[in-house]
Amino acid sequence: MSLTHNRQKAFPLPYAIGDLQGCACSLAALVEQLPPGAPIRFVGDLVNRGPASLETLRAVRALGANAESVLGNHDIHLLAVAAGVRKKGKSDTLDEILSAPDSDEILNWLRFRPMALREDGFLIVHAGVLPQWSASQVVDLAKEVEEQLRGSNWQGFLADVFGNASDRWSASLRGIDRHRVVVNALTRLRYCSADGVMDLKTKDGLDNVPTGLMPWFDVPERRTRDVTLVTGHWSTLGLVMRPDLVALDTGCVWGGKLTAVRMAADPSARTLIQVECPQHQDPFA
Numbered sequence: 001m002s003l004t005h006n007r008q009k010a011f012p013l014p015y016a017i018g019d020l021q022g023c024a025c026s027l028a029a030l031v032e033q034l035p036p037g038a039p040i041r042f043v044g045d046l047v048n049r050g051p052a053s054l055e056t057l058r059a060v061r062a063l064g065a066n067a068e069s070v071l072g073n074h075d076i077h078l079l080a081v082a083a084g085v086r087k088k089g090k091s092d093t094l095d096e097i098l099s100a101p102d103s104d105e106i107l108n109w110l111r112f113r114p115m116a117l118r119e120d121g122f123l124i125v126h127a128g129v130l131p132q133w134s135a136s137q138v139v140d141l142a143k144e145v146e147e148q149l150r151g152s153n154w155q156g157f158l159a160d161v162f163g164n165a166s167d168r169w170s171a172s173l174r175g176i177d178r179h180r181v182v183v184n185a186l187t188r189l190r191y192c193s194a195d196g197v198m199d200l201k202t203k204d205g206l207d208n209v210p211t212g213l214m215p216w217f218d219v220p221e222r223r224t225r226d227v228t229l230v231t232g233h234w235s236t237l238g239l240v241m242r243p244d245l246v247a248l249d250t251g252c253v254w255g256g257k258l259t260a261v262r263m264a265a266d267p268s269a270r271t272l273i274q275v276e277c278p279q280h281q282d283p284f285a
Helices: 024-033 052-060 071-082 103-111 135-149 154-160 175-188
Strands: 016-017 040-042 068-069 116-117 122-126 229-230 240-243 243-247 258-264 272-276
Touching: 016 071, 024 052, 024 103, 024 258, 024 272, 071 103, 071 175, 116 135, 116 272, 135 154, 135 175, 175 229
Parallel strands: 016 040, 040 068, 122 229, 229 243
Antiparallel strands: 016 258, 116 122, 240 243, 258 272
């Protein structure tokens, strides 16, 4: 379910943390620099490509109610591999999770993570949102997918939910066609056209924008401009801190940094904390 609650001002503000991708040591180093007791919100992709995905999941889970994470594309990929409906990729580092004695318990915990969090003027998703969607609609659509992931047929849902062809939204969509578009947007979106047709292949940064496309967050008249979007997923984009957007994938697994940002309503109070990360994957390999 989405996270919406009224927090008293006496409570510490949460810190949002970028993509971990199995970098447990970097997570430990970053958490040490956060104020004691600060709530934490992860933007997804807790696992994969880094050396310690199992340790990372255990560490995030051990934070208990003080932390929450949305699901990223690598997290959903892990669930699909565990369900036997998707093959592992050549760069995957998931075997330790799949063979762990507490694998079922951990995967069940992951399966019940939300697709979106809305909290105190912030909307957290892993990748992006389509321009046609309002913040309330994003939360409602996320709930539809969450119900499928948490249901008795979650393996069947994951067998059908992947696919690049589902690249555009229509209110008339139903069933798996509808859910596939929602999952693609929330966990994979980088670029789209002015009318919200997704490009699900391009991974380049803003120095090489494909013709006819734009970053999802720069689409004119995007309906979520009334909230601050907090995202990850796009390491070639890097850190972005605008009043309406905080993008936090700073390439930890690629030898970049792991980033935390204080989720203050006033953009000038959004303090930044970063740690340098060892390189575990070569982006040019």
